[in-house]
Amino acid sequence: MAAASEPAPLPAVRPPVPDRWRRRLADPTVGIWLAALGVTLLGWIVVTVRGGEFLTQPNITGILQNCVALGLIALGQTMVILTGSLDLSVAYLASLGTLVAAETMAGSDGNMVPAVLAVLALCLGVGLANGLVVTRLKVNAFIATLGVGLILRGWIEDNYTGPAGEVSRSFQRLGYDRIGPVPVSVFLLVAVALALWFVLRRTRLGHHMYATGGDEHAARLSGVRTERTVLIAHVLCALCVGIAALFLAARFGAGSPWAGTEARYDLESIAAVVLGGTILAGGRGGVLGTLGGVTVLAVLDSVFNQLAIDPFFKNVLRGVVIIAAVAVYARGRRRAGRTG
Amino acid sequence: MLLMQDMTKSFLGIRVLHSVSLDLAPGEVHAVVGENGAGKSTLMKLLSGEHSPDSGRIEIDGTPRVFGHPAQAQAAGVGIIHQELALLPDRTVAENVFLGREPTRRGLVDRAAMARRTAELLAELNASEIAPDTPVRELSVALQQTVEVAKALAADVRILIMDEPTAALAEHEVTALFDLVRRLTARGLGILYVSHRMREIFELSQRITVLKDGRRVTCVRTADTDVDQIVRAMVGRELSAYYPPRADPGALGEPVLTVAGGGNDRLSDIDLTVRAGEVLGVAGLQGSGRSALARAIFGADPFTRGTMTVAGRAVRPRRPREAIRAGIALVGEDRKAEGLTLRQSVRDNTLLVTRAVGVGERGAGEETVTRLLDRVRLTSRSTGREVRFLSGGNQQKVVIAKWLAARPRVLLFDEPTRGVDVGAKAAIHTLVRELAAEGLAVLLISSELPELIGMSDRVLVLSDGRPAGELPAGPSEEEIMRGATATGADRAGAA
Numbered sequence: 160m161a162a163a164s165e166p167a168p169l170p171a172v173r174p175p176v177p178d179r180w181r182r183r184l185a186d187p188t189v190g191i192w193l194a195a196l197g198v199t200l201l202g203w204i205v206v207t208v209r210g211g212e213f214l215t216q217p218n219i220t221g222i223l224q225n226c227v228a229l230g231l232i233a234l235g236q237t238m239v240i241l242t243g244s245l246d247l248s249v250a251y252l253a254s255l256g257t258l259v260a261a262e263t264m265a266g267s268d269g270n271m272v273p274a275v276l277a278v279l280a281l282c283l284g285v286g287l288a289n290g291l292v293v294t295r296l297k298v299n300a301f302i303a304t305l306g307v308g309l310i311l312r313g314w315i316e317d318n319y320t321g322p323a324g325e326v327s328r329s330f331q332r333l334g335y336d337r338i339g340p341v342p343v344s345v346f347l348l349v350a351v352a353l354a355l356w357f358v359l360r361r362t363r364l365g366h367h368m369y370a371t372g373g374d375e376h377a378a379r380l381s382g383v384r385t386e387r388t389v390l391i392a393h394v395l396c397a398l399c400v401g402i403a404a405l406f407l408a409a410r411f412g413a414g415s416p417w418a419g420t421e422a423r424y425d426l427e428s429i430a431a432v433v434l435g436g437t438i439l440a441g442g443r444g445g446v447l448g449t450l451g452g453v454t455v456l457a458v459l460d461s462v463f464n465q466l467a468i469d470p471f472f473k474n475v476l477r478g479v480v481i482i483a484a485v486a487v488y489a490r491g492r493r494r495a496g497r498t499g
Numbered sequence: 500m501l502l503m504q505d506m507t508k509s510f511l512g513i514r515v516l517h518s519v520s521l522d523l524a525p526g527e528v529h530a531v532v533g534e535n536g537a538g539k540s541t542l543m544k545l546l547s548g549e550h551s552p553d554s555g556r557i558e559i560d561g562t563p564r565v566f567g568h569p570a571q572a573q574a575a576g577v578g579i580i581h582q583e584l585a586l587l588p589d590r591t592v593a594e595n596v597f598l599g600r601e602p603t604r605r606g607l608v609d610r611a612a613m614a615r616r617t618a619e620l621l622a623e624l625n626a627s628e629i630a631p632d633t634p635v636r637e638l639s640v641a642l643q644q645t646v647e648v649a650k651a652l653a654a655d656v657r658i659l660i661m662d663e664p665t666a667a668l669a670e671h672e673v674t675a676l677f678d679l680v681r682r683l684t685a686r687g688l689g690i691l692y693v694s695h696r697m698r699e700i701f702e703l704s705q706r707i708t709v710l711k712d713g714r715r716v717t718c719v720r721t722a723d724t725d726v727d728q729i730v731r732a733m734v735g736r737e738l739s740a741y742y743p744p745r746a747d748p749g750a751l752g753e754p755v756l757t758v759a760g761g762g763n764d765r766l767s768d769i770d771l772t773v774r775a776g777e778v779l780g781v782a783g784l785q786g787s788g789r790s791a792l793a794r795a796i797f798g799a800d801p802f803t804r805g806t807m808t809v810a811g812r813a814v815r816p817r818r819p820r821e822a823i824r825a826g827i828a829l830v831g832e833d834r835k836a837e838g839l840t841l842r843q844s845v846r847d848n849t850l851l852v853t854r855a856v857g858v859g860e861r862g863a864g865e866e867t868v869t870r871l872l873d874r875v876r877l878t879s880r881s882t883g884r885e886v887r888f889l890s891g892g893n894q895q896k897v898v899i900a901k902w903l904a905a906r907p908r909v910l911l912f913d914e915p916t917r918g919v920d921v922g923a924k925a926a927i928h929t930l931v932r933e934l935a936a937e938g939l940a941v942l943l944i945s946s947e948l949p950e951l952i953g954m955s956d957r958v959l960v961l962s963d964g965r966p967a968g969e970l971p972a973g974p975s976e977e978e979i980m981r982g983a984t985a986t987g988a989d990r991a992g993a994a
Binding site for chain 2: 360361362363365366367369370373374376377378379380381382383442443
């Protein structure tokens with residue numbers, strides 16, 4: 160001990176203040192919210208120049224309303240993607256969820272609670288199925304959840320040819336009531352987002368999700384039960400889809416076999432997640448970024464609709480926006496990697 | 500506190516450990532040495548729970564233990580710090596230190612306590628300059644290693660395995676690591692210290708166990724032995740009898756490969772000449788630019804400065820395809836990731852380069868493949884077999900056959916015998932020498948000094964991306980190490 164020579168002085172590791180600010184600006188979560196703000200401003204200017212009105216109460220309400228279903232599903236998707244997995248069954252599960260909700264309710268207010276429980280139970284089951292196929296049978300998540308999604312689709316197509324069931328009057332208020340310009344469903348979205356943010360930041364589960372997605376081997380060597388973590392992520396995702404299905408049922412007033420697939424919630428949710436800065440390989444990102452991604456997509460949609468842009472061109476623009484965003488993040492990441 | 504008795508382990512029918520025993524006392528540093536492939540890493544992985552032994556017993560504080568998962572070994576107080584660190588680069592120091600055992604308060608992760616205890620642990624390790632909320636990717640390798648040690652302490656580890664901990668460190672960082680090791684032993688931890696570096700072993704350890712070819716040769720008190728004795732025990736044979744004879748200096752041909760003033764962001768001032776029939780050895784510590792040199796010549800991370808000729812013609816390969824056309828071949832460091840398509844057959848792998856680049860052998864028929872495989876003396880007969888089922892030595896032979904198909908003028912070997920058994924190793928050595936004798940220019944990179952010394956006609960020593968000297972045939976390990984560590988102090992781990 161005494162023979163130990165003094166270690167050479169090492170430079171302080173905490174970066175200087177300007178660097179910390181730069182790092183914060185390079186953070187995709189901050190970036191995507193700035194982008195959401197920018198897109199809104201730009202949309203407002205363009206629409207106003209073209210003689211329209213953008214920031215009207217119905218328009219704002221519409222944008223927020225449009226965020227809710229995709230937002231809830233994308234939040235769930237964030238959890239699985241962060242953990243290094245993926246869920247392609249969300250669209251079919253959302254459709255089936257609306258049908259189960261509307262049929263259980265059958266127009267009666269008294270059946271609201273059983274309907275909610277039924278939908279959540281369905282989603283719990285599907286989430287477990289996804290998670291078990293991925294972790295126990297070791298099937299790649301892409302294939303596993305695609306397969307589960309196809310099974311759900313088969314069931315839906317075999318049993319339904321059109322809207323079914325009826326959502327009770329009171330329950331429809333979830334889809335239409337608002338406080339000022341803000342739909343009540345937005346509070347539901349924010350509540351779910353806060354809950355998940357809390358899980359990721361303050362629970363061991365959340366820490367283990369980041370670790371499992373970041374480096375499954377390292378996480379396992381550190382004693383993390385990685386399989387259980389992936390399983391729980393899938394269940395959380397499916398439950399988010401269930402909440403989205405309840406909202407969609409309230410909007411439609413009935414169950415719809417196309418509720419999830421028509422809006423392509425499977426690929427749209429993945430797009431929103433990566434737009435929000437969560438990397439597809441897992442381990443990096445979060446729910447706040449995803450909300451930003453959803454907002455950008457909803458604002459863009461609204462602007463395109465107001466300007467009556469050709470649907471084909473609209474999709475081209477959306478594609479360009481998503482690719483550009485991820486390219487920018489990849490660039491920032493390479494830079495960050497070099498300073499290490 | 501630890502007793503490992505008669506540990507035996509085989510992989511794919513090849514026995515890599517023959518009833519090896521080892522023990523460790525609290526506060527002791529017990530060095531485990533041996534050549535690459537001697538079984539050190541396997542023995543350590545049996546203790547850390549990454550592999551299960553075929554037979555043998557492990558006792559910790561008198562209690563027999565069986566580990567099927569690293570978490571079980573950890574729970575029993577065994578920690579391992581790998582050469583490749585197992586940290587999450589995107590997470591903070593505190594999150595890494597407490598990964599898997601986050602402190603909680605009323606069910607929630609107590610971030611404040613986590614940061615505070617991380618800071619305490621780092622302070623104990625004399626590393627208070629690391630802020631607990633820094634993402635790990637922003638730390639140098641040396642500081643990341645300190646974080647790994649803190650992680651082990653957070654897990655209440657009492658037996659710590661350190662696998663080549665200084666391989667990626669600069670000189671002054673090594674000093675700091677030694678200080679760290681002494682702090683740990685003062686706390687009563689027992690440390691198993693795996694290393695090649697004699698100076699470190701003699702400075703730190705109380706006892707030394709020497710492994711060779713999967714057997715324990717000896718276990719001695721450090722005070723009762725010296726470097727020569729240990730090296731002799733490790734090698735256990737006369738070098739000259741084991742390696743094929745070197746080239747006759749008079750029989751060397753024209754220069755085939757020359758580099759003048761070569762440099763890029765990892766290398767500078769590279770001047771070298773390799774003649775037909777010659778094996779030029781390249782030595783240096785990890786990170787000294789050995790592999791970078793091979794990759795630069797091969798056009799994978801090309802030179803941005805200087806000139807290069809192959810067989811008298813100026814070439815400037817900017818990607819591997821151009822290098823292959825110019826007659827350069829690289830048998831890479833990681834054959835599974837860079838040399839082979841593991842799920843394809845031996846035949847397809849042998850023809851991979853000729854098919855892709857359209858150079859060398861014209862015939863793609865079975866005879867061509869058989870001739871090439873005979874040339875490298877591949878013992879497995881079926882050319883339709885998927886390469887991943889072959890042993891490491893046979894896989895390496897397929898990689899060499901693949902390159903011979905392209906009829907190269909220059910063969911670059913980066914760690915050609917890593918992870919192959921002793922018999923295959925000798926076969927590869929003989930093959931390398933034969934290929935040189937046929938008029939190829941060979942560049943041989945190896946971190947195994949006996950191999951480098953035994954095989955090379957000359958040795959180029961690199962340090963910090965620059966040549967640090969050139970040694971004639973048969974240098975001593977000391978001479979090489981002196982060159983390799985020459986400018987060590989400048990090699991701060993900032994990159």
